[in-house]
Amino acid sequence: MTSPDTLTAARALLESRSISPSELLQEYVRNIEAAEPQVKAWKVLRLDEAREQARALDRKISTLQQLPLLFGIPYGAKDIICTQGIPTEAGSRVLQGHIPDEDATVIKILKGQDAVLLGKTTTTEFANLGNPPPTTNAWNAGHTPGGSSSGSAAAMGARMALFTLGTQTAGSISRPAAFNGVTALKATFGRISKTGVYPCGRSLDHVGAFTHSVEDSALVFNALSGPDPTDEATRYLPYQPLSIRSHKDYTLGILEDAYFAAADQAGVAAMMQALDHLRASGVRVVPVKAPRGLAESARAQHVTMQAEVASYHAETFKTRGELFDPSLQAFIAEGLKISADQYLQAQSVRNDYRMAFAQAFTEADILVTPTALGTAPAGIGATGSPVFNLPFTNLGLPTLTLPVGFSPENALPLGMQLIAPHLQEQRLIDMGCFYQASTDWHLQRPPVAR
Template sequence: MNFLDYTLEELHDKLVSKELTAVDLVEASYKRIEETDEQVGAFLALSKEEALQAARETDEKGIDPNNVLSGLPVGIKDNILTKGVTTTASSKMLEDFVPVYDATATEKLKGAGMISVGKLNMDEFAMGGSTENSAFKLTRNPWDLSKVPGGSSGGSAAAVAAGQVPVSLGSDTGGSVREPAAFTGLVGVKPTYGRVSRYGLIAFGSSLDQIGPFTRTVKDNALVLNAISGHDPKDSTSYNGETPDFTEGIDKGVKGLRIGVPKEYFNEDAKETGVIESVRNALKLYEELGAEIVEVSLPHSRYGIPAYYIIASSEASSNLQRFDGIRYGYRSENVSSLEDIYVKSRSEGFGLEVKRRIMLGTFSLSSGFYDAHFKKAAQARTLIRNDFDTVFADVDVLVAPTTTTTAFEIGGKIDDPLAMYMSDILTVPVNLAGVPSLSIPCGFSNDMPVGMQIISKHFDEQMMYRVAYAFEKETDFHTKKPAFKGGE
């Protein structure tokens, strides 16, 4: 069987009717991984024995007809802790780290009956936009194996796009779920900051990180977000409010809604023509469906990239202090003093991009530069958030391209950090503001998927899903399958 042919509800119906078993689905997942992962390179570690045992127990207990996720396979990004399964954040620093507990998101998926089949490749410590910064392997885009799948959750996106699993979890600090979703033709969500617990997520930028799901369809995504959302006393930034059913009202359509179009996100000179054209065509469809299209302005978005990279790198330099060669993680053997342990363990254990961001963050926080850099970035962040608050007083959602281009060639930007950072120009303002955003496929350019992001108010994911679902119902972009071009 091929997971690309079914929604989660269709798989659930087959389990309930006993046409398929949970063991069948897990075995199908591993078979597909065996067939395609040599080309794609999505998985870092497989937990086949444990997954099959969990599937057998699920079948013996019986599938809960009221729980759509029961018995379905899932892949987990390798910075989300999984008890007893190696979790490396794709870094030599954590090459042999085996967690003794699950992240809250992992625990909630298991509680919902999902079965983890393995851990997915990523940019080291989630720092990157192409999944070329992994210490262990290169992940390729199933649509064209010469191109990147996006990052940092590239393995999570590639696994779903290649039909290896129907669902995966990623993390989004500055676009790391939405960019790979756009590059691989998937639905990917960055929830409101605080909607999903960060407990057990290896920290990069603590005020920015959020876990989000990858799926083939909008409703599937809402179902998974239902499972992983909710207050967690173990996470002080977790939202202590009601969690709605994100599928409720999903089919209400867009008639009468006001859709804001941020003019700063549609600068044709800076973007691939086909990307702009696809999103403009989507806006025309929304208009035909009864929505009112309103041009709005987010004037401080131009400060998004510099503000983001100062804030995220500063938080990273603080978070990554714990990896010192003493308590856990990689320790250099060629040492003669305590200082040697610190310096050599970190120099050898971290990759180039991680070291670059630690240096940038440490500099931004240092005496004499804090006011000039970090403080200014924090002030810019407030202005960006205020921009969103202002426009949301007048519109229901914002619609814009997710990325400036479709997936780029492997090696195309890896030696130019600034060009790589600029890939996030349309996604980082959302993380700085803490609002939710969803990327859905809305067309093709140069035979590669184009992503459109739908941004809504804080904790209004229901509206975001509703607007996305209205588009998906009228189009077939989500049904297209990857071509695996460029393979042998």
Template sequence: MHPYELTLTEAAEKIGSKELSPVELAESVLGRIEAVDGRVGAFAAVTADRAMADAKRAADDIAAGNYRGALHGVTVGVKDLVDTAGIATTSSSKTRADNVPNADAAVVERLSGAGAVLVGKTHTHEFAYGVITPTTRNPWNLDHIPGGSSGGSAAAIASQMCHGAIGTDTGGSIRIPSAACGTVGLKPTYGRVSRRGITSLSWALDHVGPITRTVHDAALMMNVLAGYDRADPGTVDEPVPDFTAGLDSGVKGMVFGLPTNYFFDNIDLEVESAVRAAVDVLTGLGAQVREIELPMTETYMSVEFGILVPEASAYHQKLLREKADLYTDDVRVFLDAGELMLATDYIKALRVRTLIQDGWRDMFEGLDAVLAPTLPSTAARVGQDTFNWGVEEPVINAYVRTSAPGNLTGLPGLSVPCGLSNDGLPIGLQILGKPFAEPTVLRIGAAYEAANPSAGKVPTLG
């Protein structure tokens, strides 16, 4: 086995036991990037010199007895929305081609403090404003999209070009590409992880979290990423647990809600079958399932876009007036539309979101989690604009539709692979939990992953 093939957990164990050097690991990963990223296009920039310097520093520290923990010497990729001091952060946009931050984002500070090795910046749909990531292809089938907006991060993990990656999620942008690429993606509770130094799409809806190969990998990353940051007023001063503790405790006695509405409306039959089979696996492990009805479902999409679109336009207002011609057409259309929205409609959307949150809080009484499909379909083909469920639905609407509840409520959401379609494309199971219940959500994901015969599968890229 090549070192790049190891999961983050396996790589950490080998580095911790000094069976593997961080330098060997970095060299293997950089070789993998060179071999396959020309076809996948996951990276906006590869930081080979920085990676080797980080790896050598990690090797020296560990040899001197200064081992910092599970991420020490392990390779990571960071979405190109996240500031990295001295390294261009372009948001995959021509408008910021020359943007070189002078300080790291909070999550990069934490990764660096833990001794992680940065191998590059991963592509995003321009400014995270989309679900396609047009620069990148899906490693399972290069004729398909990786999802977005964190498509580069998910494609890099699926292609074994790094061991952990950072994504952001405003309308599903961690969970969407994770489901499309067969990776594990965790959107933490709103306020659990600092967003300082990350280009915003929508202040009220933005989250940041890990994309990895396994649930345990995600838990290890959360142990580093989570925590209060007084420089980000959106973070919450909530105690940070060990996210790996109790991860293998199983789901016996837990109670899960399975929606009878919304999530299973307008869905590919293969996806529905795979998700329901995953629910059966969890009940076979001792959990109970209760049918539930989601509240106010007719408002979700209008409220999601009613908040996101004007906030994004407010953020981009100055840059849009200076460099409008450098934006891609699809993003510029949304930004122009946001300038036309009424402040009264925006305020109404914020107020309705509060009602949605109240309704979900009441719905969660007696439940440990809600189970649902991450996406209603597998990865769309490159250039595909719509899905047909008997009615045409734009790809962006279909993907955001099943992801937006997690952003509107701010609840933690985990996507784990739950099989492949007949075309060999990944399908994702979504696990939504109570506020700050990431340990429970991860525990459920780990239980399913351990019982899933297809867990750990990766695409064949040669």
């Protein structure tokens, strides 16, 4: 059989007992064996342990009337997410050989769900900007998969898992999702615990998942989101599970600003075609002028990230700085020069722009931009620009990236970014489900996965 297209489809097969956890796992083991030599998405694979767990689930499934949301589902986790007894090195010589003695909260949740961990996926060093791993794009090995969640996105593009965990501090979920033709929900800051995840920028970091459909994104969100007493960012946000539905009674706003002038025309054309499709289906689409200061918000994000990266690594940088890649050494050194006044000014910009941006949501329920400047850049020495993701990460807004086509120039995937107000992930799920119900861009497989 061909591996199921989506987590939702796999879950239906497991619920009907049409496939066993071991049989489902074997489909993805075959995909890994076929694609991994080219894609190089995995830092650590633990297939023997996964097979052993799946055999135990084969026995357990007969005792269950209702399966947990992610029961028996093969997944991968970015190598900055701590996994007990499994190496977690964050792509850095600083942590070479490190084996955590405790799981991150999200891994604990997934163990409780009986999801099956395939292994750890590659990342740039400490999820920062430089030192990309050898991972290639799922659609073309001559192009980057994006970053920093390089392996998680590429593994999904190559159909090596049913979902993978990533993180975003600038654009590290949204951009790689677009580059690899997969779906990704980055929820509101604090909706998913970061405990046990090596920080990049503590006030900016988001944990999220790459999936093959919006329905899948909702399932993973429902499993992972909620308060965690060990992560103060989650404590005061309500737990709001997402329903799986398709809905069109929203106004979409095309966010207009000179900030987006650098967008590749093929990407803009694919986005507009997607919006035309939605408009023809009865969705209202209007232009919305962005509040002044998108570029300023992006600059504030950079100051915040650089200062927080430097603060976290300061002691290690002082005693073992030579172990960091030169690009990260330079980033930390510059961050250590940022004054308290500069950092506080960046927070002031963030707060002011958060209030200003609320006005845009009085004109449209969901805002729309391209996810990235264009398709994945050639080469794997850099991961592409997160410029269209930075302001929304800085504000902690929920975003959803959807595949909307392929470039006629290089046949690589293109993505559309939907943005909602804080805690309004349901709007994104509604609109994303509605779009994917009548399109199949999200189901396309690259040659390496066929």
